[in-house]
Amino acid sequence: MTLASWNGGAARTAILEFVDRVTQEGGSGYVPPSGRVAVIDNDGTLWCEKPAYVQALFVLGRLRDAAARRPELAEQPVVKALLAGDLATAHELGMEAIAGVLLELDAGRTTEEFTRDAKDWLATAEHPRFHVPFPQLTYAPMLELVDLLRARAFRVFIVTGGGVEFVRAVGEELYDVPPDDVVGSAVEVDFARRDGRVVLVRKAAMLGSPNEGPPKVVNIQAHIGRRPILAAGNSAGDREMLEYAHTGELPSLCLVVDHDDAEREYAYASTSVTDPDAEPILDTAGRLGWTVVSMRSDWKQVFAP
Amino acid sequence: MTLASWNGGAARTAILEFVDRVTQEGGSGYVPPSGRVAVIDNDGTLWCEKPAYVQALFVLGRLRDAAARRPELAEQPVVKALLAGDLATAHELGMEAIAGVLLELDAGRTTEEFTRDAKDWLATAEHPRFHVPFPQLTYAPMLELVDLLRARAFRVFIVTGGGVEFVRAVGEELYDVPPDDVVGSAVEVDFARRDGRVVLVRKAAMLGSPNEGPPKVVNIQAHIGRRPILAAGNSAGDREMLEYAHTGELPSLCLVVDHDDAEREYAYASTSVTDPDAEPILDTAGRLGWTVVSMRSDWKQVFAP
Numbered sequence: 001m002t003l004a005s006w007n008g009g010a011a012r013t014a015i016l017e018f019v020d021r022v023t024q025e026g027g028s029g030y031v032p033p034s035g036r037v038a039v040i041d042n043d044g045t046l047w048c049e050k051p052a053y054v055q056a057l058f059v060l061g062r063l064r065d066a067a068a069r070r071p072e073l074a075e076q077p078v079v080k081a082l083l084a085g086d087l088a089t090a091h092e093l094g095m096e097a098i099a100g101v102l103l104e105l106d107a108g109r110t111t112e113e114f115t116r117d118a119k120d121w122l123a124t125a126e127h128p129r130f131h132v133p134f135p136q137l138t139y140a141p142m143l144e145l146v147d148l149l150r151a152r153a154f155r156v157f158i159v160t161g162g163g164v165e166f167v168r169a170v171g172e173e174l175y176d177v178p179p180d181d182v183v184g185s186a187v188e189v190d191f192a193r194r195d196g197r198v199v200l201v202r203k204a205a206m207l208g209s210p211n212e213g214p215p216k217v218v219n220i221q222a223h224i225g226r227r228p229i230l231a232a233g234n235s236a237g238d239r240e241m242l243e244y245a246h247t248g249e250l251p252s253l254c255l256v257v258d259h260d261d262a263e264r265e266y267a268y269a270s271t272s273v274t275d276p277d278a279e280p281i282l283d284t285a286g287r288l289g290w291t292v293v294s295m296r297s298d299w300k301q302v303f304a305p
Numbered sequence: 306m307t308l309a310s311w312n313g314g315a316a317r318t319a320i321l322e323f324v325d326r327v328t329q330e331g332g333s334g335y336v337p338p339s340g341r342v343a344v345i346d347n348d349g350t351l352w353c354e355k356p357a358y359v360q361a362l363f364v365l366g367r368l369r370d371a372a373a374r375r376p377e378l379a380e381q382p383v384v385k386a387l388l389a390g391d392l393a394t395a396h397e398l399g400m401e402a403i404a405g406v407l408l409e410l411d412a413g414r415t416t417e418e419f420t421r422d423a424k425d426w427l428a429t430a431e432h433p434r435f436h437v438p439f440p441q442l443t444y445a446p447m448l449e450l451v452d453l454l455r456a457r458a459f460r461v462f463i464v465t466g467g468g469v470e471f472v473r474a475v476g477e478e479l480y481d482v483p484p485d486d487v488v489g490s491a492v493e494v495d496f497a498r499r500d501g502r503v504v505l506v507r508k509a510a511m512l513g514s515p516n517e518g519p520p521k522v523v524n525i526q527a528h529i530g531r532r533p534i535l536a537a538g539n540s541a542g543d544r545e546m547l548e549y550a551h552t553g554e555l556p557s558l559c560l561v562v563d564h565d566d567a568e569r570e571y572a573y574a575s576t577s578v579t580d581p582d583a584e585p586i587l588d589t590a591g592r593l594g595w596t597v598v599s600m601r602s603d604w605k606q607v608f609a610p
Contacts, residue, residue, distance in 0.1 A: 015331065034477065055392045073490075111526055114530075155483075155485070157485075160605065164527075164530070165530070168530050172339065178339065178530075178531075179462070179529065179530025179531050180485070180486070180528060180530055180531070181464075181485070182530065187528060189523055189526060191519035191520075191522050191523055191545065196552065197550050197553075198522060198545065198548045198549040198551075198553040200522065200523060200526050207527075214451075214496035215496075217496050217503060217505065218496055218505065221416055221494060221505050222491060222512075223485060223528060224485045225469070225470070225473050225483075225484025225485055225487065226483075226485070227417075240496065240503065243503045244503040246503075247501065247502040247503050248373050248502075299503055
């Protein structure tokens with residue numbers, strides 16, 4: 001059944017009605033396939049982002065190894081917090097501080113080496129509460145939404161605040177999204193020739209701003225080149241991306257995942273890392289009439305089997 | 306017939322053998338579909354770039370209008386050269402100077418307005434020698450190559466030194482390449498809200514370097530995230546992109562279009578705009594064993610009907 005992991009309710013109905021509306025030829029809301037662009041946030045929208053971003057946990061493992069070899073590294077505040085398992089403090093220090101540590105660790109490695117590292121780690125590392133590898137913590141209802149969209153000739157892009165190379169390393173396995181359909185935060189790379197081969201070498205610097213808030217819209221244009229008609233997110237960092245879809249000339253659907261299920265997942269208000277004082281996304285959703293997806297009420301099942 | 310506009314010869318044979326090799330399951334050179342990435346230059350590789358880049362001619366029309374309104378603009382050297390029809394001088398002044406004028410003309414316009422302008426112009430403007438609209442000056446043999454690659458489950462990307470938004474404006478009509486599969490030179494944009502709508506507003510500044518030479522490789526990674534196995538170009542500005550495909554771990558095919566047909570198109574040595582003293586691409590091709598495509602000998606027909 002379509003959207004089998006969704007309970008009947010306003011969210012499921014809104015999705016089905018929207019998809020029917022934009023794909024019905026001759027209908028007033030018809031959008032040709034070239035305009036059927038969906039952008040979906042990753043952390044907290046497609047898979048679990050608690051107790052910390054999966055990428056932050058990836059950093060943690062690598063940091064532990066590096067700090068054992070280099071004591072001066074272990075003295076940095078964000079390193080101390082991460083190594084002590086104090087993820088609240090690490091998050092308070094901000095995505096950029098976390099990213100900075102990650103970047104420093106991987107500077108000098110090629111993009112191809114980094115991808116292998118990330119894939120190796122993701123194949124074995126386990127979630128601290130659920131004790132399963134992270135690829136088992138994707139949301140079944142959202143994967144069904146992606147399948148439904150593809151069946152109706154949508155192109156589905158992941159637009160993530162996470163590192164683009166990290167999310168690409170799992171995008172194909174988890175979501176069947178190829179690397180070119182992932183838009184994320186990026187690092188600078190240098191063109192180089194090593195042993196006769198052209199390679200790209202990571203630098204210890206972000207390329208532009210983290211992909212959250214207004215930069216999500218800028219990067220959607222840079223990579224996708226079209227305004228989306230469906231956008232899904234879960235935090236204030238997704239607001240502008242949803243607004244971009246919402247204020248186009250075509251029909252649109254904006255979905256906000258509400259993490260209100262402490263029993264099966266986590267209950268928390270999702271905030272923007274780069275703009276912690278932004279309006280809560282549920283308030284924005286209420287004001288603009290976006291569709292809120294309650295994890296507790298709308299989803300029969302949370303995680304994909 | 307496959308590659309019907311190609312004469313039998315080394316280039317056609319190399320293409321067919323390569324495509325067979327990488328798609329034959331169980332064969333030693335087999336590449337699964339996820340690795341079948343092709344990157345193809347636009348100007349001079351997919352369509353005619355003489356007597357000037359199509360985008361430069363687009364600028365010319367807009368410049369004429371703007372200069373009539375603003376005399377101080379008409380005093381700039383590149384503007385003078387372009388308005389005098391002195392395209393040689395304009396090219397000598399460089400892609401950046403030409404781009405600078407374009408950028409200034411369009412600063413303040415939204416990306417959506419720019420796309421409409423480009424589409425409108427391309428629908429009506431005519432080539433000065435062939436007296437047909439530019440969309441009729443794509444190369445039939447290259448379109449057949451794109452079709453062949455797609456039939457064999459390749460993803461085909463355009464990687465152009467031209468402005469990404471300009472090439473996107475024609476990519477779907479000319480090559481069936483959607484906007485997200487075009488990688489090109491980019492301008493900075495500002496996130497803005499106008500009349501309640503989220504829009505992106507062009508600034509008078511390039512975003513990073515022009516997409517030629519090593520930046521083509523950097524931008525392939527940024528946008529596509531995979532090393533290509535087929536690369537096609539026609540100038541020294543494509544060298545690094547071809548080298549990137551050539552030095553991967555998978556089988557690869559590198560194609561260089563040689564403009565040696567003054568009668569049906571133009572005869573010229575293609576150089577890099579950003580590095581005019583670079584090794585001629587035909588020398589690089591000879592040295593590295595790349596496949597040279599002679600327009601005169603290899604193509605039965607040049608332009609698509």
